[in-house]
Amino acid sequence: MKAIHVGLLGLGTVGSGVVKIIEDHQDKLMHQVGCPVQVKKVLVKNIEKDRQVHISKEMLTTNVEDVINNPDIDVVIEVMGGVEETRQHLVDALKAKKHVVTANKDLMAVYGTELLSIATENGCDLFYEASVAGGIPILRSLVDGLASDRITKMMGIVNGTTNFILTKMTKLGSAYDEVLKEAQDLGYAESDPTSDVEGLDAARKMAILARLGFSMHVDLEDVSVKGISSVTDDDISYSKRLGYTMKLIGIAQRENGKIEVAVEPTLLPETHPLAAVNDEFNAVYVYGEAVGETMFYGPGAGSLPTATAVVSDLVGVMKNMRLGVNGRSAVAPQFEKQLKSPEHIYAQHFLRISAKDQVGAFSNITSLFSERGVSFEKILQLPIKNSNLAEIVIVTHKAAQSDFEEILQRLNDLPVVEEVKSTYRVEGNGSI
Numbered sequence: 354m355k356a357i358h359v360g361l362l363g364l365g366t367v368g369s370g371v372v373k374i375i376e377d378h379q380d381k382l383m384h385q386v387g388c389p390v391q392v393k394k395v396l397v398k399n400i401e402k403d404r405q406v407h408i409s410k411e412m413l414t415t416n417v418e419d420v421i422n423n424p425d426i427d428v429v430i431e432v433m434g435g436v437e438e439t440r441q442h443l444v445d446a447l448k449a450k451k452h453v454v455t456a457n458k459d460l461m462a463v464y465g466t467e468l469l470s471i472a473t474e475n476g477c478d479l480f481y482e483a484s485v486a487g488g489i490p491i492l493r494s495l496v497d498g499l500a501s502d503r504i505t506k507m508m509g510i511v512n513g514t515t516n517f518i519l520t521k522m523t524k525l526g527s528a529y530d531e532v533l534k535e536a537q538d539l540g541y542a543e544s545d546p547t548s549d550v551e552g553l554d555a556a557r558k559m560a561i562l563a564r565l566g567f568s569m570h571v572d573l574e575d576v577s578v579k580g581i582s583s584v585t586d587d588d589i590s591y592s593k594r595l596g597y598t599m600k601l602i603g604i605a606q607r608e609n610g611k612i613e614v615a616v617e618p619t620l621l622p623e624t625h626p627l628a629a630v631n632d633e634f635n636a637v638y639v640y641g642e643a644v645g646e647t648m649f650y651g652p653g654a655g656s657l658p659t660a661t662a663v664v665s666d667l668v669g670v671m672k673n674m675r676l677g678v679n680g681r682s683a684v685a686p687q688f689e690k691q692l693k694s695p696e697h698i699y700a701q702h703f704l705r706i707s708a709k710d711q712v713g714a715f716s717n718i719t720s721l722f723s724e725r726g727v728s729f730e731k732i733l734q735l736p737i738k739n740s741n742l743a744e745i746v747i748v749t750h751k752a753a754q755s756d757f758e759e760i761l762q763r764l765n766d767l768p769v770v771e772e773v774k775s776t777y778r779v780e781g782n783g784s785i
């Protein structure tokens with residue numbers, strides 16, 4: 354019974370988890386694929402560094418060729434991160450007929466289509482379950498579990514770091530910088546956490562989800578992105594006061610063949626199922642025309658949860674090897690991509706405005722909304738201490754994005770308005 358040999362690119366948070374699961378769950382792996390699984394060689398940057406798992410120095414290398422062109426290695430697991438250099442390593446590995454498993458959403462969001470076609474041309478598998486929502490088997494669920502359905506909406510918390518930060522700010526009143534540091538120490542954040550807090554990491558995951566869910570070639574540039582770095586304590590406390598929870602939400606929806614994909618801090622009613630997803634946990638809500646509502650919940654980041662998805666992909670590769678069917682799973686998109694224009698994107702909005710506390714100010718503001726046919730669901734007006742200003746907090750009913758943007762521009766020009774302090778999308782009132 355010949356063992357399957359694995360080469361790792363990277364031995365950090367996720368790579369260490371992969372080594373640990375392969376060791377600790379060897380009996381289960383053998384039972385599933387009928388042969389032992391062994392890690393043969395591991396690419397790292399610094400061989401002398403202390404590791405989270407015990408591994409002999411001889412297995413480590415700083416030369417990528419020792420992994421991707423090693424005739425003893427059957428499967429390359431990429432958990433090093435990075436885009437351009439890593440893309441080249443994976444192209445080389447696939448051309449050397451190695452199957453590939455990756456956790457790299459940065460790479461798959463940009464070069465996924467290209468890499469999948471190179472994999473198919475070379476009769477190789479390329480699996481990437483860990484790239485979206487860590488340990489939650491969401492890609493497999495879209496591709497296999499919901500294969501027969503037409504997906505019309507996906508809405509999710511797909512970044513563990515920002516969910517951890519917003520949870521601690523909301524529940525404990527913690528300071529943004531402190532909690533970000535904690536998320537970094539726990540291994541949730543990317544090496545450059547800007548991509549977490551500015552929403553880019555979630556946007557990459559939403560592009561991958563939309564591609565699979567809607568069977569269209571969705572580019573990263575098609576995703577509109579806003580992160581959480583400008584969310585303030587006041588925004589959070591006003592949202593709470595109005596019965597909402599702030600979350601970084603990714604939305605992908607399809608209507609009449611046209612799609613919208615966005616990532617932004619969003620207010621959800623406190624009773625909404627996604628509002629109860631806290632800390633580093635992720636959840637993805639998927640609506641299919643036939644199945645209706647489904648929701649997938651679990652850890653979106655961290656060593657062992659993410660490594661579980663990676664090693665499960667490895668099992669998928671090994672099962673295909675036994676059946677001799679590697680390289681046959683990539684399916685070309687069914688539909689031409691069509692994006693919704695701002696006139697066709699509807700949402701509710703939360704606004705915090707500081708305005709002059711004088712007669713007529715309020716009606717000046719409200720008439721701007723009514724002229725565009727936008728009505729209010731909730732409204733709050735409070736004087737700002739030691740000033741002649743008032744804080745006006747509004748939640749609108751659904752409005753077209755184009756109308757909302759025009760209202761915002763005109764609000765800023767209104768003499769009674771000191772400043773539009775913040776605006777957020779509101780989702781999930783009435784239905785999910």
Ligand SMILES: NC(=O)C1=CN([C@@H]2O[C@H](COP(=O)(O)OP(=O)(O)OC[C@H]3O[C@@H](n4cnc5c(N)ncnc54)[C@H](OP(=O)(O)O)[C@@H]3O)[C@@H](O)[C@H]2O)C=CC1
Pocket residue numbers: 362363364365366367368396397398399400402415431432433434435456457458459483484487540541542543544653654655656659
């Ligand atoms: N952390 C998480 O929770 C999740 C991470 N991911 C993705 O998994 C991947 C890995 O993340 P993570 O484990 O957190 O990252 P880490 O920074 O913890 O680990 C990266 C590893 O890759 C090695 N490495 C990086 N660049 C090079 C290079 N140029 N040459 C050789 N070795 C290199 C590092 O070597 P050395 O140790 O010597 O420095 C390190 O072992 C990323 O794509 C990330 O987006 C996906 C889901 C969740």
Ligand SMILES: N[C@@H](CC=O)C(=O)O
Pocket residue numbers: 484486487511512513514515541542543549554653654655
């Ligand atoms: N930095 C990411 C890690 C998983 O993809 C996150 O915080 O979700």
Ligand code: NA
Pocket residue numbers: 482483484485486487488489490491492662
């Ligand atoms: Na996943």
